[in-house]
Amino acid sequence: MTDRDRARAWPAPAKLNLMLRVVGRRPDGYHELQTVFQFIDHSDWLWFDVREDGAVRRLDAIAGVAEDDDLTVRAARALQRATGCRLGADIRCEKHLPMGGGLGGGSSDAATTLVALNQLWGTGLDEEALSAIALPLGADVPVFVRGRAAWGEGVGERLEPVELPEPWYLVLVPPCSVATRDVFCHPELTRDSRPITLADFLSGDVTNDCLPVVRREYPEVESALDWLSAWGGGRLTGTGACVFAVFDDEARALEAFSRSPARMQGFVARGLNRSPVLGRLIQG
Ligand SMILES: C[C@](O)(CO)[C@H](O)COP(=O)(O)OP(=O)(O)OC[C@H]1O[C@@H](n2ccc(N)nc2=O)[C@H](O)[C@@H]1O
């Protein structure tokens, strides 16, 4: 990335679900969850050039995702529809976050697009209005728009900001992709967990109800979790495939990563209670 590119780039950070309980199912098939979201400083990067002709174009292809299905393009068009804005955009996206990884990469790309174009187009929507456009794009998009670590309920749209420790995480990316829909459709998914409180989570209840199903269906996830057990235990983010372990300092996380088997992809990242998108927004 050149210095000029870096100055104009917008981050789309990953999230981790530090716990995930499935506490019910709505009539439309969506699942009622309890979860805790925290951002990490590992991001996709996006660039926007405003167009006067109203067209929305994606300049970098993403394998397996058609331009009209791309969440950045859908987000830009949703913002145009909601505001009547006649401007368009050329959108570039440098992907670093794995797809189907449970890191929310596509959702974060969509949220950054909403926040950035709201500023660049001068459409002036507040956080509440942007979140309302975000939810139909995906259950994870609102938390990225709001940009604060949160306790989430409903399908993830009822969000309460939380201040958490900001430890270091070793995130392993198993060589498989997990479709969120497949996990939520699985006959053996536990759907009636007892709801807990934030205090329960803070005192150590970090269950992810998707784990037993994902562990069984994806041996690659199981072996990453087994390997992390030597480092205090691994957790699944969202519906996977990524798993993570928590460390007090970066050096120890890097040491663990350096000892992981060669076939294990991954990275070390810091937990963040504020999304870097908020900082980029202030910068203009
Ligand atoms: C698992 C999480 O990542 C936790 O943060 C999210 O709940 C998933 O969010 P997402 O990837 O934005 O999910 P969406 O794109 O809205 O939904 C994908 C599919 O997963 C299922 N789905 C998703 C979320 C939810 N609470 N219940 C569901 O049953 C639905 O079948 C849906 O068709």
Ligand SMILES: Nc1ncnc2c1ncn2[C@@H]1O[C@H](COP(=O)(O)OP(=O)(O)OP(=O)(O)O)[C@@H](O)[C@H]1O
């Ligand atoms: N810009 C985009 N980046 C990534 N995926 C996209 C994008 N646009 C659409 N998609 C689609 O969204 C799907 C989910 O991608 P995403 O990166 O959000 O996975 P994920 O991290 O597992 O999501 P989640 O944690 O929200 O379940 C992809 O498989 C792809 O088909």
